[in-house]
Amino acid sequence: LSRSYDPKVIEHFENPRNVGTLDRKSADVGTGLVGAPACGDVMRLSIRVDPATGQIVESVFKTFGCGSAIASSSFATETIKGKRLEEALKISNRQIASELKLPPVKLHCSMLAEDAIKAAIADYRKKQAAAPRAQGPAAASTTQEASG
Ligand code: FES
Numbered sequence: 001l002s003r004s005y006d007p008k009v010i011e012h013f014e015n016p017r018n019v020g021t022l023d024r025k026s027a028d029v030g031t032g033l034v035g036a037p038a039c040g041d042v043m044r045l046s047i048r049v050d051p052a053t054g055q056i057v058e059s060v061f062k063t064f065g066c067g068s069a070i071a072s073s074s075f076a077t078e079t080i081k082g083k084r085l086e087e088a089l090k091i092s093n094r095q096i097a098s099e100l101k102l103p104p105v106k107l108h109c110s111m112l113a114e115d116a117i118k119a120a121i122a123d124y125r126k127k128q129a130a131a132p133r134a135q136g137p138a139a140a141s142t143t144q145e146a147s148g
Contacts, residue, residue, distance in 0.1 A: 005067070006101035012071035017078050020060040022046040027131050030124025034115040036108050041065025043073050045116035047080065047088075049124050054084050061116070068109035072096050076113040085121050 022029045024046070031046040041064060048058035059077040063070045075096055080088040096102075096110040 009071040009100045012074040013067040016070055016074040018060045022048055022060055027127055030120040032116040032119025034112055034119055036112050041069050043112045043116045045120050047120045056080050056083055056088055066109060068102055068106040069112055071100055072110045072113040076117055080117060088117055
């Protein structure tokens with residue numbers, strides 16, 4: 001096995017970075033849960049975003065899947081940390097696959113990571129759009145009061 005994979009994949013698989021979960025209810029957290037129908041592997045990736053800067057300040061994952069999927073998600077969380085959402089959206093599975101030198105048969109594993117990043121960002125944006133805007137004390141007078 002170790003002869004067919006690049007040392008970087010093996011290293012990420014054996015020492016995955018940023019394994020964990022974030023509070024999905026938190027307004028500054030976005031979570032993407034994606035699966036690969038072909039193999040049944042599942043990846044959950046969460047980001048915490050600084051709403052003021054649009055920068056990803058934390059990124060964690062849990063992957064129930066193959067070594068390449070675990071390595072891809074570990075690499076993805078490292079790559080997007082510190083990036084703005086627009087930059088993170090540009091990360092493609094090809095980029096992940098080429099960094100990790102994944103064989104063609106394992107390209108869908110890196111696709112999972114791209115899909116998970118996009119899904120986490122979409123979830124964060126959906127929450128931000130739905131949530132009432134955080135406002136300082138100066139804006140307190142705009143608070144609506146229930147009438148009737
Ligand atoms: Fe399906 Fe790797 S074999 S994600």
